[in-house]
Amino acid sequence: MVLKCIECGREYDETELRYRCDCGGLLEVVTDLERVENVFDGRDVTLWKYESWLPVRKRVSLNEGGTPLYRLKNLEKSLGVELYAKNEGANPTGSFKDRGMTVGVSKALELGMDKVICASTGNTSASLAAYAAKAGISAYVLVPSGKIALGKLAQAIIYGAKVVPVRGNFDDALRVVVEASRELGVYMLNSINPFRLEGQKTIALEIYDQLGFVPDNIVLPVGNAGNISAIWKGFKELYASGITDKLPRMIGIQAEGAAPLAKAWKSGKPFEPVEKPETVATAIRIGNPANWPKAWRAVEESGGLFESVSDDEILRAQELLASGEGLFVEPASATPLAGLMKLLENGELDRDESYVLITTGHGLKDPNVVVSRFTLPEPIEPTLEAFREVMG
Ligand SMILES: Cc1ncc(COP(=O)(O)O)c(C=O)c1O
Ligand SMILES: [Zn+2]
Numbered sequence: 001m002v003l004k005c006i007e008c009g010r011e012y013d014e015t016e017l018r019y020r021c022d023c024g025g026l027l028e029v030v031t032d033l034e035r036v037e038n039v040f041d042g043r044d045v046t047l048w049k050y051e052s053w054l055p056v057r058k059r060v061s062l063n064e065g066g067t068p069l070y071r072l073k074n075l076e077k078s079l080g081v082e083l084y085a086k087n088e089g090a091n092p093t094g095s096f097k098d099r100g101m102t103v104g105v106s107k108a109l110e111l112g113m114d115k116v117i118c119a120s121t122g123n124t125s126a127s128l129a130a131y132a133a134k135a136g137i138s139a140y141v142l143v144p145s146g147k148i149a150l151g152k153l154a155q156a157i158i159y160g161a162k163v164v165p166v167r168g169n170f171d172d173a174l175r176v177v178v179e180a181s182r183e184l185g186v187y188m189l190n191s192i193n194p195f196r197l198e199g200q201k202t203i204a205l206e207i208y209d210q211l212g213f214v215p216d217n218i219v220l221p222v223g224n225a226g227n228i229s230a231i232w233k234g235f236k237e238l239y240a241s242g243i244t245d246k247l248p249r250m251i252g253i254q255a256e257g258a259a260p261l262a263k264a265w266k267s268g269k270p271f272e273p274v275e276k277p278e279t280v281a282t283a284i285r286i287g288n289p290a291n292w293p294k295a296w297r298a299v300e301e302s303g304g305l306f307e308s309v310s311d312d313e314i315l316r317a318q319e320l321l322a323s324g325e326g327l328f329v330e331p332a333s334a335t336p337l338a339g340l341m342k343l344l345e346n347g348e349l350d351r352d353e354s355y356v357l358i359t360t361g362h363g364l365k366d367p368n369v370v371v372s373r374f375t376l377p378e379p380i381e382p383t384l385e386a387f388r389e390v391m392g
Contacts, residue, residue, distance in 0.1 A: 001030060001032060003016070003018070004030050005028075006025055010023070019181065020192070026293060028197075029197075035052055038243050039209075045210060046064075046065045047102060048061060050202050053237065054202075055198055058110050061134075062093075065206060067086060068087045069084055072085055074324045075320065079344060081352075081354070082215075083355050085325070085327060086357070086358050087327060088359060088360045088361065093155060094123075094155075094361060095126070095365070096360050097124050099202055100195075101127040101128055101131040102131060103199030104193055107195040116132050116138070116139050116186060117187070119170060119174040119177040120142070120143055123360075125148075125155075126365075128189055129156045129161035132159075133159045139159075141162070141163055142164045142177055143163065143165055143173065144168060144170055145165035145167055145168075147285065149369075151367065152366075170286050170287075171277075171287050191230075200231065201233045201234030202234065203227075203234065203358065204218075204234025208238055214247065215248050215356045216249065217353060219356070219357050219358070220360065221332045222261060222295060223283060223285075223289065224289045225252075225261065225289035225290070225295035226294075229294035229295050231250070232298035250298045251339065253336050254308045254309075255284055256310045256311070257274075257277060257278040258277035259274070259306075259308035260272060260274045260288070261289065262306040262308035264306075266306070266307075271292055271296070274288070275287060279331075280369060281314055281335060283360070284335070305343075309338040315334070318363070321337055331366060331369055333358075336359070
């Protein structure tokens, strides 16, 4: 397999250690579609079922993928659409990042690297730390100081990564990581690493495998903009291989305070980074998404759109998923539902279509967001009488 620049088309051998083209463009793995196997029988779904679609030969695995695809019947009644959630919180470390890391860390070993690094809003660091532990190599993770959810921080620490808080936001941390990967012989596993996106494209393969058809729309949160690019690549490869005859629309949702793509899309003005991103959805608190050109193409090619939602809308959607469907997701992962509700209401999306929400991370990653919003009642005496009074 080769790596191809999405800007100038130049090709590089996949064994070459590089993250960008000499022209500065993002790289993409060119999948050999002669080699891929049609394994889509709806059974025994796991990420490595799709090995023939992946550009690695080693395998560092914690049994990722095979996540549930729920039909959201209660929400369907109120929204009037056919609605599913692909629950990526069910991955080994609780987010979709495990799909990228099983492939990325396997690639690191293939390339002979024994040190890996990433900048992270939290989930990437948790995932990298776990897979590096499994592989027996060193992990370094740079996180925005004070702006990472408690559960994710705990994961990175206990998996044994070197956790380095950075005075600055994700974009600042990523700049340091890019330089470190150039100067210090550490392998970078942020989502500009094209091999990570290959793992993440299996979300598309699994959705098709589990549903037995390609849905009309995929709705997902957008932060550094890797996942939307990866899932689109998965659907395009299914289509190009002749296995499917339809492509979904890609709908990318950002948080209002960190929405450079939605802003450019809706205003028709050129893309411009957001200087000081801010949102309760810390996973997507990113002002300068590194993969934005790939994401832009995914939305444009698929006939989709970008939208943004407020923190209040995100928290309301988080509550609706949990109390209405038994699905507890972190705030970033509630943005797809918040965005869908907004777009249905203002008539930009149709009610007679099918929608798959990608719920990207588990709710327990960020318990503080929930407990700080709700206050418990005063304690009662331990008697039946006291309970009867408050039972309601
Ligand atoms: C839970 C969650 N959702 C969504 C995203 C955004 O994904 P991407 O950066 O690939 O756009 C992230 C990224 O950190 C995340 O952790
Ligand atoms: Zn190039």
